[in-house]
Amino acid sequence: MDDVRWLSAEEQEIWRAYLSASVAFSAHIDRQMRQDSGMPMAYYEILVRLSEAPRRRLRMSELADVSLSSRSRLSHAVAALERNGWVERRPADGDRRGWVCALTEDGYAALAAAAPGHVTTVREHIFDVLTPEQLATLRDIGLAISAGLSQECAAARAEDEQADPYAG
Amino acid sequence: MDDVRWLSAEEQEIWRAYLSASVAFSAHIDRQMRQDSGMPMAYYEILVRLSEAPRRRLRMSELADVSLSSRSRLSHAVAALERNGWVERRPADGDRRGWVCALTEDGYAALAAAAPGHVTTVREHIFDVLTPEQLATLRDIGLAISAGLSQECAAARAEDEQADPYAG
DNA sequence: CCGCTGGTGTTGAGAGTTCAACCACCGTTA
């Protein structure tokens, strides 16, 4: 582990600038959401994704994927949202292992109430402080980083098969 | 609240790209740190900032500021790090309210052990997937967002004084 | 000297996340 490619001073500056902004901003929108709507951002994200799905319902595993949540986290979160009456769990038809999570009317109302404050916060702290060029680059940066992360997952899978070629 | 400036389709695409990458990447580095070094990223950040301070020690409030932590969070975190023997708390001289947090030798060793894996992860998923132009823009974006956030704090303070002009 | 305001830091409870273990079911294979 002696061949670490350490960060140069310039790279450290970039990394620190990104990290500070990312941490501070995510803390900011999370606090805004908790104060104004009584739920963390992760729950809002779940409601948003449900609201966009056909018939406002999704399989738990799909919901976990699109809401950037682990299975376990989603399980706990949906249990909490269900206690609020914002979602319902029903058995999935065709696969007795699976469950479908459905947004209720109350849940949709809660989402509609939370959205304005959230969008306003995002606009004020992202779109109002960045130039169009920066915004276009920000999108490309996001896509590149996400691609790198999913590529690593694929590489890890390939490595697993390499290490255990008879697994399949 | 009917005059919300909603996001256009293009703006939503930018926002989603940023959010996905940010959430996924921060989850990734946090998991890497927990698995390889047994501490969350927030604790690593605390150790880093201590290691960079003169004599490797800082007042709790200063440490909270530079490590992007709330006072309360830092208190809990330092208590946990102290149980590990990685930091020590000593009364600050000159102000009997204050405490100084000092990095121990064990703490420095833990930091040195954690750093290579962390830096490698950052390099692989940030610096290896972005172009120099994108990196330069990323720095500017981070600075602009941070500036917007601290400016809001200043504005909030000013508004408080406006609402209660005799407070001072 | 006393009270008062503000700053420093801690504490405890409640909420949310992670991790590992687990159950139940699917599809395939023998």
Place this chain on the structure above:
DNA sequence: TAACGGTGGTTGAACTCTCAACACCAGCGG
């Protein structure tokens, strides 16, 4: 049909974070 690995999803414990309340001390004004 029975065994078996893989998938879908949940659970409980341990951990971390947030929020509000608190204790303590500094500095300042009466």
